[in-house]
Amino acid sequence: MILITGATGNYGKASIDSLLRKGVSSSNIVALVRDEEKAADLKSKGVEVRVGDYNNYEQLVNAFKGIDKLLLISGSDLVNRDQQHQNVIEAAKEAGVKHIVYTSFERKNETETSPIAFVAASHITTENLIKSSGMHYTILRNNLYMDLLPWFFGEKVMETGVFLPAGDTKAAFALRDDMAEATANIMMTEGHENKVYNFSNTENVSIGEMATSLSEIAGKEVTYTSPSTEVYIETLTKANVPADYVGMFAGFSTAINQGEFTVENSDLENILGRKPTSAKQFLSMVYASK
Numbered sequence: 001m002i003l004i005t006g007a008t009g010n011y012g013k014a015s016i017d018s019l020l021r022k023g024v025s026s027s028n029i030v031a032l033v034r035d036e037e038k039a040a041d042l043k044s045k046g047v048e049v050r051v052g053d054y055n056n057y058e059q060l061v062n063a064f065k066g067i068d069k070l071l072l073i074s075g076s077d078l079v080n081r082d083q084q085h086q087n088v089i090e091a092a093k094e095a096g097v098k099h100i101v102y103t104s105f106e107r108k109n110e111t112e113t114s115p116i117a118f119v120a121a122s123h124i125t126t127e128n129l130i131k132s133s134g135m136h137y138t139i140l141r142n143n144l145y146m147d148l149l150p151w152f153f154g155e156k157v158m159e160t161g162v163f164l165p166a167g168d169t170k171a172a173f174a175l176r177d178d179m180a181e182a183t184a185n186i187m188m189t190e191g192h193e194n195k196v197y198n199f200s201n202t203e204n205v206s207i208g209e210m211a212t213s214l215s216e217i218a219g220k221e222v223t224y225t226s227p228s229t230e231v232y233i234e235t236l237t238k239a240n241v242p243a244d245y246v247g248m249f250a251g252f253s254t255a256i257n258q259g260e261f262t263v264e265n266s267d268l269e270n271i272l273g274r275k276p277t278s279a280k281q282f283l284s285m286v287y288a289s290k
């Protein structure tokens, strides 16, 4: 029996849909949700829904009973995530789960000097806890979601151009649905015990090259400006962008610039069994109709 956490989120839904599409019976899939009201579509697909909040250890132990393989989708609460993930891992162990699969994050700099230490630290802690849990594990080092690019670019990118402190360094962004499909392949097949996989695209692309793709789509030049991180923060702050967002955009863009997401050897294509969606294809899908 397979259990997927975060089943009402994007990655969880896409993983479950992939499992069903690939012929896994809905009677072999359990969805963990914290809000049952959001799970009507899962129930209509015949998937068993169990309620469990990452903050509630007892609830998790109950929800994980009878589960062999569990996909822990990393939580979105950056403040409490360490404890939440620890709860899930310990509850899985107590309930007798044999194999835990975890959506971790690509990174190179594991110190506090990383511009994305605010997300990387809890992934590192969680990976270590999982490895020392005694359960079989599979760690997925997910690269940046390509799906976030429009958010980074801003709504008026075709008029204003791209303004991000990412320099000319390339990154191997991958589509969330491609990573979720590859995750489903891991959940439904054997041979992934105690492995760490890198889920990144096969090609590395700079933000400048993406602006060139946007220019081709728009039929006019879409510029790319890469200011210093300081100037970027000052500009967005003056434009009244909330501080949390400024920190997030600045941190990720600076990390791209420092090569945190440049990857030469990815497992995504192999596990997916096809080429992952390219940045160019993604940008065409999103912007060609606008």
Ligand SMILES: NC(=O)c1ccc[n+]([C@@H]2O[C@H](COP(=O)([O-])OP(=O)(O)OC[C@H]3O[C@@H](n4cnc5c(N)ncnc54)[C@H](OP(=O)(O)O)[C@@H]3O)[C@@H](O)[C@H]2O)c1
Binding pocket: 005, 006, 007, 008, 009, 010, 011, 012, 033, 034, 035, 038, 052, 053, 054, 055, 073, 074, 075, 076, 077, 084, 103, 105, 142, 143, 144, 145, 148, 176
């Ligand atoms: N690689 C990247 O570029 C990247 C980018 C963004 C995020 N991420 C990470 O990847 C994860 C999955 O992405 P996504 O797009 O699927 O995010 P999402 O749509 O926000 O899904 C997160 C899921 O986690 C569930 N969740 C959050 N806190 C929980 C708790 N305390 N107890 C139980 N469930 C909880 C949410 O439940 P509700 O539906 O009830 O809210 C939701 O189902 C994110 O949570 C984040 O850790 C990675």
